[in-house]
Amino acid sequence: MRTDTAPTPTLLEDYTPPSHELTSVYLDFDLQPSATSVRSKIDVKRLRDEPLVLNGENIDLRSVKIDGKVLKRTDYKLDQEKLVLAKTPESFVLEIETVCDPSANSTLMGLYVSGGRFCTQCEAEGFRRITYYPDRPDVMSVFTVRLEADIATYPYLLANGNKIEDGAVSDKTGRHYAIWHDPFPKPAYLFALVAGEFDVLEDSFTTMSGRHIPLEIYVDPGNASKAEYAMDALKRSMKWDEQVFGREYDLDLFMIVAVRDFNFGAMENKGLNIFNSSLLLADAASATDMNFERIESVVAHEYFHNWSGNRVTCRDWFQLCLKEGFTVFRDQEFSADQRGGAVQRIKDVRALRGRQFAEDAGPLAHPVRPNAYMKIDNFYTATIYEKGAELIRMLKTILGAERFRAGSDLYFKKMDGTAATVEQFIACFEEASGEDLTQFMRWYEQAGTPKLKVLRETISQGAHRIHFMQSTKPTPGQSEKSPVVIPIRWQIVGDNGALSEPKLTLLTGSGTSVTYPRIDEPYSVSILQDFSAPVTLETDATTDDLLRLMGADPNAFNRWEAGQTLARHLIANMAKAIETGVTPPADTALKGYCEALKKTLDDPDFNNAFKAFVLTPPASSEVMQSLEQVDPIALHEASKWLSRAIGDLLRDDLLDRYHALADTHDFRPDARSAGRRALRNRCLALLASRQDPLAATLSQTQLSESTNMTDELAALMALTRLGGQRVETTMEDFYTKWESDPLVLDKWFSVQAMRRHADGVHAIEQLTESSRYQRNNPNRVRALVGGFAMGNPELFHRIDGSGYRFFTDQVLDMDSRNPQIAARLLGAFEIWKKLDDRRQDMVRGELERVIASNPSKNVLEIAEKTLGA
Ligand code: 0A1
Numbered sequence: 001m002r003t004d005t006a007p008t009p010t011l012l013e014d015y016t017p018p019s020h021e022l023t024s025v026y027l028d029f030d031l032q033p034s035a036t037s038v039r040s041k042i043d044v045k046r047l048r049d050e051p052l053v054l055n056g057e058n059i060d061l062r063s064v065k066i067d068g069k070v071l072k073r074t075d076y077k078l079d080q081e082k083l084v085l086a087k088t089p090e091s092f093v094l095e096i097e098t099v100c101d102p103s104a105n106s107t108l109m110g111l112y113v114s115g116g117r118f119c120t121q122c123e124a125e126g127f128r129r130i131t132y133y134p135d136r137p138d139v140m141s142v143f144t145v146r147l148e149a150d151i152a153t154y155p156y157l158l159a160n161g162n163k164i165e166d167g168a169v170s171d172k173t174g175r176h177y178a179i180w181h182d183p184f185p186k187p188a189y190l191f192a193l194v195a196g197e198f199d200v201l202e203d204s205f206t207t208m209s210g211r212h213i214p215l216e217i218y219v220d221p222g223n224a225s226k227a228e229y230a231m232d233a234l235k236r237s238m239k240w241d242e243q244v245f246g247r248e249y250d251l252d253l254f255m256i257v258a259v260r261d262f263n264f265g266a267m268e269n270k271g272l273n274i275f276n277s278s279l280l281l282a283d284a285a286s287a288t289d290m291n292f293e294r295i296e297s298v299v300a301h302e303y304f305h306n307w308s309g310n311r312v313t314c315r316d317w318f319q320l321c322l323k324e325g326f327t328v329f330r331d332q333e334f335s336a337d338q339r340g341g342a343v344q345r346i347k348d349v350r351a352l353r354g355r356q357f358a359e360d361a362g363p364l365a366h367p368v369r370p371n372a373y374m375k376i377d378n379f380y381t382a383t384i385y386e387k388g389a390e391l392i393r394m395l396k397t398i399l400g401a402e403r404f405r406a407g408s409d410l411y412f413k414k415m416d417g418t419a420a421t422v423e424q425f426i427a428c429f430e431e432a433s434g435e436d437l438t439q440f441m442r443w444y445e446q447a448g449t450p451k452l453k454v455l456r457e458t459i460s461q462g463a464h465r466i467h468f469m470q471s472t473k474p475t476p477g478q479s480e481k482s483p484v485v486i487p488i489r490w491q492i493v494g495d496n497g498a499l500s501e502p503k504l505t506l507l508t509g510s511g512t513s514v515t516y517p518r519i520d521e522p523y524s525v526s527i528l529q530d531f532s533a534p535v536t537l538e539t540d541a542t543t544d545d546l547l548r549l550m551g552a553d554p555n556a557f558n559r560w561e562a563g564q565t566l567a568r569h570l571i572a573n574m575a576k577a578i579e580t581g582v583t584p585p586a587d588t589a590l591k592g593y594c595e596a597l598k599k600t601l602d603d604p605d606f607n608n609a610f611k612a613f614v615l616t617p618p619a620s621s622e623v624m625q626s627l628e629q630v631d632p633i634a635l636h637e638a639s640k641w642l643s644r645a646i647g648d649l650l651r652d653d654l655l656d657r658y659h660a661l662a663d664t665h666d667f668r669p670d671a672r673s674a675g676r677r678a679l680r681n682r683c684l685a686l687l688a689s690r691q692d693p694l695a696a697t698l699s700q701t702q703l704s705e706s707t708n709m710t711d712e713l714a715a716l717m718a719l720t721r722l723g724g725q726r727v728e729t730t731m732e733d734f735y736t737k738w739e740s741d742p743l744v745l746d747k748w749f750s751v752q753a754m755r756r757h758a759d760g761v762h763a764i765e766q767l768t769e770s771s772r773y774q775r776n777n778p779n780r781v782r783a784l785v786g787g788f789a790m791g792n793p794e795l796f797h798r799i800d801g802s803g804y805r806f807f808t809d810q811v812l813d814m815d816s817r818n819p820q821i822a823a824r825l826l827g828a829f830e831i832w833k834k835l836d837d838r839r840q841d842m843v844r845g846e847l848e849r850v851i852a853s854n855p856s857k858n859v860l861e862i863a864e865k866t867l868g869a
């Protein structure tokens with residue numbers, strides 16, 4: 001919605017409790033694609049003598065009644081955003097009738113139509129597009145919902161809770177209805193309905209107290225077998241939450257529905273999770289191992305929300321991390337148990353560094369619990385989710401597993417059925433553990449990634465001291481920073497492994513030091529093992545230290561980390577050399593680095609998934625964070641240079657390994673098989689980076705012979721990296737082969753977005769205009785426009801500005817239909833202050849153009865903040 005008045009932010013300090021309580025809500029939907037009528041009947045109790053404010057957007061109000069009496073237009077105030085009843089009785093029945101147009105709803109918030117089916121998305125503020133309602137998470141109520149629709153087009157009618165009745169509508173031919181009741185009080189953002197034709201995959205789970213729960217996954221007709229992996233992941237999640245957190249499922253039925261048009265990944269609506277089909281459907285032929293892995297973790301995430309989010313919800317949206325940080329932590333722990341701790345930690349830290357650290361160091365930095373926002377949709381960020389999860393992880397590290405579990409048990413017991421705050425959450429851990437967590441709260445309040453500086457000093461008789469120091473740079477709106485509590489896990493490591501037990505030091509002030517006795521052999525210190533805190537590290541470690549840790553650190557995560565640190569230095573140095581036009585000196589560190597890679601590759605103690613990560617240097621976007629300002633193309637060249645150098649120095653090993661890891665049995669999506677494919681395809685990618693002719697042959701063969709999407713896509717990407725005339729026909733062949741599978745076509749669009757094109761940005765522009773593109777479908781837009789901005793530095797950062805211009809045009813085009821997605825895309829400019837001056841000027845121009853175009857509130861907030869206006 002466009003607004004001419006300056007929008008005002010919502011502030012945490014302005015929070016006031018609800019003025020009215022809704023004891024029960026009855027909703028009656030007459031579902032018609034272009035005019036759905038919604039009648040609500042709500043039992044209301046006044047808590048304070050204040051007006052009742054009901055939010056509403058883009059809906060037609062037909063009538064309002066109090067205790068059966070129709071209100072006159074002068075009895076209430078109505079504007080574009082709310083309906084206000086100034087005076088209400090102490091307790092009364094409120095009835096409201098509205099009409100909305102789901103078929104014209106391109107925002108995908110509220111009630112909309114996707115693939116001819118009705119579905120909803122109400123978090124965070126979508127329910128107000130369905131009916132007038134106090135659309136805030138601390139207003140919880142018991143919902144009963146009646147759905148009515150054509151039986152032929154909409155054979156399934158689903159809503160939250162348990163179905164209590166269904167049948168034909170007696171006086172209307174061809175219409176049927178269903179009534180659903182959810183006994184657990186919930187806020188409106190957890191409401192959901194779905195109506196349409198589906199295939200259903202059915203299974204069941206018996207809970208720890210012996211309750212039999214039918215499980216149903218609803219998918220497009222013909223896709224049921226593609227939901228089998230999700231079903232398996234769901235059952236494993238249900239079991240895991242019982243065993244690890246003591247949480248049992250509560251309703252009589254659990255349903256998941258897959259939809260193709262969805263703004264986010266998935267949504268935890270009570271008893272009726274709705275998923276973006278890309279995070280639910282998978283089979284060997286059409287989905288990659290990464291897809292399987294994501295499905296497993298998102299199915300778990302949404303299921304875990306049933307307790308951390310639904311049974312205990314958030315008082316207001318400033319507390320979003322309460323459910324998201326905690327639930328991400330829970331899904332990470334689940335994945336670690338399913339797939340191996342070290343590898344999972346590497347994945348999580350890569351994601352954190354890639355997205356959250358960039359956010360925390362840029363113009364959009366905000367605390368894990370922010371204190372102001374324009375559009376809450378813009379705050380579903382890596383900081384709230386991923387940094388939020390790191391805070392919970394630190395809490396567990398500080399308290400230890402047992403006291404952490406006791407705190408979690410207490411939280412669920414004490415806060416069940418309420419809308420809670422971060423303070424209440426932390427208080428439960430304090431009560432259960434006896435620890436004072438006052439200082440820990442700073443992690444929630446302070447934005448920015450703390451820097452941990454570590455220096456070694458030799459003291460008397462060869463003994464050593466390590467100094468740990470912390471500092472955090474100012475972030476927008478927060479110039480002063482106080483020390484946070486940083487748990488640092490460290491250990492002394494010699495050439496043959498551990499020389500001490502791992503220790504945990506808590507840094508609470510700006511600095512502290514620890515001492516350790518003389519050691520009579522060369523050694524290094526492994527710091528921040530398993531990434532014990534979300535900080536950046538600055539140490540005095542030399543190349544020799546990093547090489548020693550790469551080869552001997554008993555902490556697998558830190559072995560990987562040492563390699564990443566070394567690679568970051570190599571890439572940054574090369575980028576500087578390219579930028580300034582000087583030839584870099586022959587680097588002995590490079591040789592040592594590659595030898596260490598080879599040693600890991602040959603080490604039988606490590607699994608293939610781990611080896612694949614060790615052989616993957618950090619992305620240039622990550623290296624960018626450690627630099628002040630850089631020419632992004634030079635940085636990209638430097639990153640390619642390192643992959644090429646690894647390919648050159650390890651060519652024979654990579655080739656041998658590629659052949660040795662060939663598949664011998666049918667596809668299995670388990671972690672071990674996926675690790676094998678990951679390492680094999682990593683070898684292929686490194687060979688392709690050196691333009692090895694053999695890599696072309698291997699990729700061609702792999703492309704034509706593979707029976708799974710992981711190998712097929714890896715081969716396709718290797719071929720696009722190798723370039724040459726055959727790329728165009730290969731891409732076309734792939735398209736034709738997968739023409740009827742939109743999820744695979746999204747992959748095709750991503751490859752197109754990220755590859756080199758002879759005619760530059762124009763090629764991407766043409767793709768947006770082709771009939772193959774679907775500009776209303778978020779997955780497709782993310783694949784092409786998002787893939788271009790985040791994954792094609794050569795074109796996006798073109799010095800003629802054509803990449804930035806094209807991208808901005810696409811954001812503005814999207815904004816006219818779906819502001820949430822447009823605002824999210826625009827986040828790609830958050831790194832602009834790291835770019836060279838010339839590019840900064842161009843990005844500034846684009847951001848100013850966005851602001852001048854009268855964009856949505858979502859886009860305006862991101863553009864202004866990015867610009868620093
Ligand atoms: N709560 C969901 C995802 C979600 C994210 C953003 C939304 O609106 C702005 C809505 C839902 C989850 O964490 O899975």
Ligand code: ZN
Nearest residue numbers: 301305324327
């Ligand atoms: Zn979530």
